[in-house]
Amino acid sequence: MIRALIIDDERLARQEIKGLLKNFPEIEIVGESGVVDEALDMIDKLSPDLLFLDIQMPGKTGFELLEELDGRAPEVIFVTAYDEFAMKAFEVNALDYLMKPVEEDRLANALEKIKKRLNSRKEPTEVASDGKLEINDQVFLKDGEKCWFVELEKVRLFESEGNYVRVYFDDQRPLILKSLNALTDRLSEKYFFRASRKHILNLRWINKVETWFNGGLLVILKDGTKIEVSRRQSVKLKEMMAL
């Protein structure tokens, strides 16, 4: 069962998607919303697997909604009538989208893709009780016109740059408007370690740890990046590594 949430400011547009989804019994509609802020609450409470998301909505756009997500990002199928700007973004970033009025075949195709992705995603070994982001969760990142859905597993490093944080994954390094402190609170401590005031690193990406000046440590990641660990955090890291 895929639990879906429909977000569109027009009631009839939501109605239309609900009507189309009647032919897909594996989709359970857990809710609908026409207001972005309300939708954010619903995503928090219901943690749906899939969003049907309109782009142009009063107040905030669909992209802005995704940027404001606190928890993991669900799978998303964008639904829009005609918006050259958004269409370009979909194409450039290989996002799933449907055009209104929605063709049933295309909907079926999009759902098929989503199903595959949901199945291949490894289930968390244990359910996160604290609601923090686990290693298998995906997040939505947006930097200018570019956007990504990234599994945290792939993220090696978060680096603070003023009011922004640079996120390192694959060969990308987008800049997002977030504070490192806020991220520390959201990321599971089992996988992510606050190395210093500047860095959060993914423990699974550590290749080597060397001793550094003044009892500090130097972590070398699998891609060769060297990160200094502050003295206080070094003690903590040693404890963690020593079990």
Place this chain on the structure above:
Amino acid sequence: MEASRNYYKAQILGWSVYIMISTAVFILSGTELNLSVFGGIYLVFALGLIVTHLYRMAIIQLGWLDFDLFKIAPRVLAACILLAIGFHWIYLNILNLAFGWNKVFLWNDQNLFAWAMLFFIWNLIYFAYIFFQRYRKEEIKNLKLEAARNEYELRRLRDQMNPHFIFNAMNTIRALIDEDPNKAKGAVTQLSNVLRSSLQTGKHELIPLERELQIVKDYLDIERMRYEERLIVEFDIAPETLSSSIPPLMLQTIVENCIKHGIAKLPKGGTIVIRSLSNSDYTEIEVLNSGQYVANSDSDSTLGLENTRNRLDLSFGKRAWMTIGNQDDETVKTFIHIPKTTTHDTSIDH
């Protein structure tokens, strides 16, 4: 630049051909090739180059290049004769000086005729090139003009069609087919009306306000189905204004912008009020919508405003104007002042 380079090439080449032909003629006719014969040939070559080059400067100075064929032909004929006479006179004098001859200028000298023919051929080639270039330039200009016109037409059509509106309307209608089939039927008719009007009325310079209001009503009815309780529409139209002439789809464009920049951005929606007032010699139309006007918020709508102003200007000149601004913290007011004109209604459908 390229034309000028071609000119020099042609000059050298042309006069070289003259040397070759003359030499060949002398050889074939068995004339003894002495210094004076070669001197004569090369003198023609050098003199020809100089004279025709000066002649070309004169052509350019006199502006012959812009003349049409009928103006050029007599001038060229006259020029050929004059050039031949002048050329012959200089030619004789130089030869006399060089070889100690004593030849006199004779009007029946057959050389005079030969020079005239030579200059005529020169002119033929020169002006053929000029006319060919001119034709090509014209051709390119026409093609460019046509491309610009096509692009404008395409843009006009696309702007008129407003794809965002159409596809949203289609989607709304799809949903209504299940929910309220009768309403769906009405919506199809209204959408057809809007599409037909935008295709047809664009051709007219002016249409009566009554007809424009019908388009606006159909359009707003469809948008009301989409936005439901979030869009409230009020009309307050003075009956005397119904026959006033306005540029087609002008009010429609304004109302579309009210939706796009006003209602669509407000989570709770808002109201659009369309009001018309009449006076003995002008009509005033006022459109109020919820929202706030931000100048230059995006270039697209600035362009739209500019376009509306241009159309008013084209139809009425300084006697019509349009203003847009914030009436208060939550209302935008668009105001149009149009002189009353008695136009026959050419736009009624039969």
